[in-house]
Amino acid sequence: MHLVFATSIVPDGVPRSGYEIANAAILDALRRAGCRISVMGFAWKGRKEQGTGGREIGGDTVVLGELDPRTEAAGGLVKLGWLAKAMIRGMTFSSAKMLLASPAQVRAALDALGPVDGVIFNSVQFAGAFRQIFADKPTVYVAHNVEHLSAEQSAAAARGIVARFMFRREARLLKALEEKLCAQARFIYTLSEEDRQVLGVADDDRSAVLPLVAHAPSAHTAGPRESVYDAALIGTWSWAPNRIGLDWFLEQVVPHLPQDFRIAVAGDAPERLAQTHPRVAFVGRVPDAVAFVRSGKVVPLISRAGTGVQLKTIETFELGLPSVATPSALRGISHKPDNCTIADEPRDFAAALVRAARTPVDLDGREFHEAQRNALDSAVRRGLHEAGFARRNEAA
Numbered sequence: 064m065h066l067v068f069a070t071s072i073v074p075d076g077v078p079r080s081g082y083e084i085a086n087a088a089i090l091d092a093l094r095r096a097g098c099r100i101s102v103m104g105f106a107w108k109g110r111k112e113q114g115t116g117g118r119e120i121g122g123d124t125v126v127l128g129e130l131d132p133r134t135e136a137a138g139g140l141v142k143l144g145w146l147a148k149a150m151i152r153g154m155t156f157s158s159a160k161m162l163l164a165s166p167a168q169v170r171a172a173l174d175a176l177g178p179v180d181g182v183i184f185n186s187v188q189f190a191g192a193f194r195q196i197f198a199d200k201p202t203v204y205v206a207h208n209v210e211h212l213s214a215e216q217s218a219a220a221a222r223g224i225v226a227r228f229m230f231r232r233e234a235r236l237l238k239a240l241e242e243k244l245c246a247q248a249r250f251i252y253t254l255s256e257e258d259r260q261v262l263g264v265a266d267d268d269r270s271a272v273l274p275l276v277a278h279a280p281s282a283h284t285a286g287p288r289e290s291v292y293d294a295a296l297i298g299t300w301s302w303a304p305n306r307i308g309l310d311w312f313l314e315q316v317v318p319h320l321p322q323d324f325r326i327a328v329a330g331d332a333p334e335r336l337a338q339t340h341p342r343v344a345f346v347g348r349v350p351d352a353v354a355f356v357r358s359g360k361v362v363p364l365i366s367r368a369g370t371g372v373q374l375k376t377i378e379t380f381e382l383g384l385p386s387v388a389t390p391s392a393l394r395g396i397s398h399k400p401d402n403c404t405i406a407d408e409p410r411d412f413a414a415a416l417v418r419a420a421r422t423p424v425d426l427d428g429r430e431f432h433e434a435q436r437n438a439l440d441s442a443v444r445r446g447l448h449e450a451g452f453a454r455r456n457e458a459a
Contacts, residue, residue, distance in 0.1 A: 064097070064452050065178060069197065070104040070185035071132060071161060076119035080299045081374030085207060085254065086185060088275045092443040093183075098452070099123075101176050104189060105130040105163065125172045127164040132157075132188075133301050133331075155236045156229065158191030169196045181452060184244060186210070191240050203450050204248040205273075209261045211238035216368040217303035220310075230303070249450035252442070254372040255395030268449055271442040272395065274435045277378040278353065288357050292344070293420040295359025297329040297352055298375060308365040308389075311409075313340050316363075319413035324420070329355050353382065361385045361419040363412075364392035364403075372396070377435065379403075383426040387415040398434065402426050 068090060078084045093100055101123050108129040120126060134142065134156075149159035173179065173196060181201040184190040187210050211234045218230035245251055245262055251270040253259050264270040296312075298305045309328070317326065317340065327344040328336075329352070337345045349355040356362055362379045364386050372395030379386050385402040389412070393399060402424045406412040 064447075065099045065101065065176075065180050066093070066203075066452070067173065067176065067179055067182045067197070067200075068093070068100050068102045068185055069182055069189050069193070070102065071188040072107055072130070073102050073104040073120060073124050073126060075106060082186075082207060082299075084277050084374050084378075085275055085372075088277065088439065089185075089205060089252075089273060089443070092273075092439050093447075095440055096444050096447055098447070101125060101179070103127065103169075103172060104185075105132075105161070107131065125176070127168060127172060130160065130163050132160050153236070155187070155191050155233050155240065157188045157233070158240075161189055161192035166193060166196055169193045173197070181249075181450070184248075187237060187240055187244065190244055191236075194244070201450065201452075202244075202248045203250050203252070203446065204244045205252045206241070206245075206258055206262060207254060209241070209258050211235075211241055212261060213304050213368065216307065220303070220307050220368070250446045252446055257394055271446050273442050274395070274397070274438040275372060275374065275377055276381065276432055276435045276439060277374060278381050278432070288423075288425065290360045290423075291358040292325040292327040293360050294324070294363050294416055295327045295329070295356050296363045296365065296375075297349070297355055300328075300330050300332045304366070304368040307368040308391075311367045312363060312365040312412075313343065315409040316365075316412050316416075317342060319410050320416065324417065327355075327359065353378075356384065357382065360423040361387060361416055363416060364388035366392040366394075381428040381432045381435075383428040385419045385423045385425065387412055387419055397438075398431065400426055400428075400431065 070086060072083065074083065074087055074090065078087050090100060103125040104127065106120060106126045106129050108131040145156055145159045148162050149156045179200060181203065182197045183203045183205060184194065185205045186207045214230050214234035214237055218227050218234060221227040221230055241262065245264050251262065251264045252273050253262065253270060254273055254275065256272050259265045259270050259272065298309065300306050300309055326342065327346055329346050329349045331348065332345050362384050364373065364376050364379060366373050366389055373392050376388065376392050376396060380400050387404045387406055389407055390405060404415040404419060406415045
């Protein structure tokens with residue numbers, strides 16, 4: 064069974080965001096199910112020059128070009144170009160970024176792969192730009208989030224008229240696109256039960272939830288830890304739903320913490336945040352995300368918006384680290400470890416952080432990891448079967 068995994072950013076051996084970690088887990092599960100997978104999409108521009116080992120793009124991957132999809136990392140002319148393409152073609156801003164390649168180039172790349180049994184549209188960005196190229200192929204859709212709902216939440220939180228208009232436009236177009244992708248797909252994978260309901264595909268013969276994994280079992284669970292900070296959190300803060308959670312934490316939770324409570328935030332964050340919140344150490348990108356979160360006594364899981372599942376929550380539970388989580392951070396999670404405290408009000412969240420940092424308790428994350436992986440494999444196989452792919456796959 065030969066399937067094309069059509070995605071915005073292709074795996075390169077250096078997963079640095081929740082989206083990329085999720086992609087790696089899903090691709091591994093598809094391959095364990097016996098599928099031959101060809102990945103098609105864009106390489107992250109400039110990443111080969113970052114880190115110590117560089118990037119490693121597999122031989123089963125078709126790279127259509129190099130792209131940095133982060134809006135905040137683009138220059139003014141690039142942003143205007145994306146906006147012009149989006150407006151002229153009536154597509155989302157995020158899909159307009161994919162037009163670095165032409166439809167003819169994508170068609171040629173698809174034809175060069177030889178016989179293809181179907182396509183897996185991984186989220187909406189690539190599909191929104193090029194789904195017509197794959198119109199004659201059976202499709203499976205992986206909904207990492209309910210994208211239109213995330214855009215609506217971002218519009219509500221936007222602090223400027225232009226940003227609010229853009230997010231509202233994205234929400235309207237994304238809702239229509241998601242409806243088309245779900246209607247055309249033989250099967251839909253979501254990352255949380257709530258998303259199945261919102262997308263209107265809750266029937267078991269139409270969709271399944273993919274419980275995700277992030278790290279190898281017990282990779283960093285044994286032995287004592289040396290802490291540098293009381294609380295350490297890391298994220299892709301350029302993504303609007305994540306930024307909503309960070310702003311809530313900085314503006315509403317941090318003021319209730321003791322002055323000597325040491326907080327570090329890793330990941331891309333605007334420079335002005337460091338000036339506005341001098342009590343917090345903004346350390347930027349870190350070479351080892353796992354080592355960084357282990358340097359804190361407790362991990363704040365601060366999601367306040369978005370859909371799908373929070374990969375940082377899964378990583379924290381796999382590593383057995385103590386945490387304080389909002390209810391939103393636990394969406395898509397079926398089992399909460401004993402060293403995770405739920406809190407939704409700022410004062411309660413701050414108090415729970417202080418208690419957890421005072422007497423941190425680490426657990427062994429292997430049981431959580433194994434349960435997640437087994438459930439992931441089961442859900443992937445069921446989806447392939449319902450899509451009509453499993454029988455030929457099993458005979459291969």
